[in-house]
Every structure is written in structure tokens, then in C-alpha cells.
Amino acid sequence: MSEQKQLLIIDDDPDFAEGIKSILVKAKYKVDMAHNPKDGWAALEKNKYDLLLLDVMMGRGAEGIMIARKLGKDAKFRELPVLIITSIREQMAFLFPGGAVHPNFVDVDELIEKPVEPKLLLDKVSALIKSSEAKKKK
């Protein structure tokens, strides 16, 4: 088995982030948390992560989407798999103020809805990491 995988959660709700973290830590992941987009971006710059778990609605609107877009534009991060965790359902998302935030507008790998069942979360996380590693090997 390879070394411990390192994950980053960016979510402005510390309680929710803790809830996710406890599930991931129990499954032997190493988990960092950031509670605002700025700290999140700083952490991304500083450390190397195997997966990012990203909240959509932070701060003054859909700032999570901004991060996802920024990541897509940056060659350094293009390989990083992103799992969007959102409390807004897909069909609602595009109706939010502040422009189009429909998930289709952003190239993210997966989108799951808050709250998330532990098994579903772990399945998605491990599947995303596996597929990203398979891509790298090619």
C-alpha cells in the first residue's frame, strides 16, 4: 500500500468540516482544513495534496466556484482532483445571485450534496484518488 494520502477540506463551516474530517481520518487519510478561500488557497500553494474537498457557498456567494475555476486555469493544479461538496442542489445552483454557478460551468470531478453518508464520501474520495493516479501514470 502506498503512503498516507493527504487531503484538504475548504469549507467555511468548521463544524461541517470537522464532521467530514472525522470520517476521513478514521479511514486513515491525513486531513488539513481551511475555513476560508484565502487560507485554502495558501494551503494549496504550500502543500501537495492528493484531493481537494471544496464547499461551494462560502463568504459572499459562490466563492468555492472561484477556487475551482482558478485551479482549472493553473497548470500546477490541473491534476488535482476536486470533490465539490455543496448544500445547494444542482437544479438550484444556477439561480443564485452573482452569476452562473451551475456545476456545469465548472470542470470539477465530482459533486456531492451535504450532508454526505460516510460510505458514499469514502467511496468517492478513494475513486477520485485512484483515477487521478492512473492518469498520472500514463
Added chain:
Amino acid sequence: MQETKILIIDDEEVVLDSCKLVLEPAGFKIATASNGIAGLGMVREFGPDLIFVDLKMPGISGFEVLERLRAMDPNQVAIVITGYATVSSAVDAMKKGAYDFLPKPFTPDELRLITKRGLEKHRLVQEAIALRREKEMLRENFAAILSHELKSPLSALQQHLFGLAADLEDKMTEEQKARTERMKGRLDDLLKLIHNWLRVFTVDVNKIKEQFQPVAVPTVITKAVENVLPHATRKNIELVSTVGDSLPMLSGDAVSLTEVIGNILNNAVKYSKPQTTVRLAAEAAAGEVVISVADGGVGIAKEDLPFIFGDFYRGKGAAQMESGCGLGLAISRRIVEAHGGSVAVESEPGKGSKFTIRLPAKT
């Protein structure tokens, strides 16, 4: 403070001068024009709070000026100046949107008074516009606020409950597990309720029109059936779907349409007795796709039929049988109508109901 600007359009120089003489000392910024065209040309640049227009002018008349003003900005407050002999035409002008009229000749006091009234009207109009805008903003932001402020704590709560339940999996007794499941269930209901309220109160379903794409009916049906299947299996209800060959494509929003069919299937399952069958059929008709969902459930009383697509309507038997908030059909109807379609119901109490959705095929 921003200065108050008044534009006066009149062909008589003496009127322009006297107005200036009266109003400028009162602190107003005055601009004048000697004919309609010139006056209209100044409106955009000068941005007056109030406009005086003479009705009788060479070139375009005061009426024409009023009409063009309205076309430019229906909220612009204008007062007409008119000779005594033409008071009846002043009334016509007011019908055309002038706020008031000032008969010539007028005293400085009369001018001051009507200016005050006109500016007061302008202020009220602007306030109304600001309020309306605020209301719209509020409605739009309501979704974001509600979602974040109400759903976030509940999500965090549920998330920890999920985590705890998983942690204590092998330590809890069956009874404790059942209690945990109940907590999860209630939290889930609450989250769904908030979600549905959001849909009804804040979503302008007409906006989905902007995102219409070609939609394949079988895909939508398969997805909706998948979503409802666990519910049906739990109640031991069979779901049978018959999808016709070569159905035309629709133009629409796949996610919303899946929600509609899911809602209606879910209702069918909800109001059905265990060990019955819910049948879904989709077929092509003249320029339409017709999707029907029939159940052998409790049915709907005739007197209730007109209300079932309204907000918060719940079937009589529902309270005892299943939980829900009575918004599913209201949302569904709105979505179907946004697609240019219709939804109808036939029902016989005790025998079951049949919902029929008609959606226009993509042209």
C-alpha cells in the same frame, strides 16, 4: 447633497427667464430649451428631476414631447405649462402621463408650489423604484441566505450524526441504532422541507428556459425511476414503466424534468397500498410526448381535485400514511408549464389516480 435639477422647455423666452429667476435663488439647477427637440436632447445629459413642458410650441408639440419622454423613461416626472384657454388640453396631457399642469400666466408662488409638489412626486417615484429593486434583491438573495443559514447547521449536525453512527457501529445496541436512524430521518425531512420551500418561494422556474437543451425522455424517466425505486421497494410496490420506441426529443431542462417525474412517481408510491403496482407510460402523440403515471392508491376526492396543484396541498390520507409538505405537485406544475406543457389528473377515490404530463416535442 446632490443638487436638484429642473429642465424647462418653452418657446417663450420670458417664461424661461422668469422661471429661472424664481427657481435659481431657491437653490435649483435650471436648464432651459426653446423647443421640444432641443429639450429632449438635453434630458439624458442633464438628468432632470423635474421637467416643465409648454404644450403649444413650434416644431413638435408638448404632447409629443411627453410621449417621447415616456418612451425614454416612464418614471420621469413632467408638468405641462399651458395657456388659460387650453386647460382642457392640459387634462389630455395629464392623461398622457403629465403629473400636473401650470396655467399661464402664473405667479412666482404658484411656480414654487407646483415645483415642490413635482419634486415630491419625483422623490416618491424614486423611492418606489428603490423599494421594488430591494424586494427583488431580497427574493433572489433569500435562496442563498436560507440555504446557508438554515441548511448549514443542519448539514453539520447530520454529518456528525453520520460520523458517530459509523464510529459506534459495533458498540450500539439495536435499539440505540434505531434511535440514531430516527434522528437521521427527522433531520433529513427538515433538510428536504427547507429545500422545497426554497424551490417554491425563490425559484423563478421561467429562468430555466434560458438553459433549455435537447432532452431524451427515456433518460429522464430512467433517472426518475431510479430515484424513487428505494421508496417503492420499501413499501413493496412494483414500478412498471413502458417507454415507447422512437419518442421525439424534448427541449428542456433534464434535471427539472427528472424532478417532475420523480415527484409524481413518488406521490403515486406514497399514496399506494403495499403490494400494488404503479405504472408509468411514455408515448408520442401529435407533436407531443405524453407521460402518464397511474396508481392503485387511495385516489383523490372530486372536490379536492382543483386544489392539488396548489402550494401546501396535502392529500387527506397523507398525514396518516406518509410525510411530506405538499409542495411537490405545485413545483412540478410550474416546471411543466415553463416547458410549455401541461399536467392533468384523473382520479377515483379508493381506486387510484392517473397523472398525465404532456410536453411539446422539440421542433
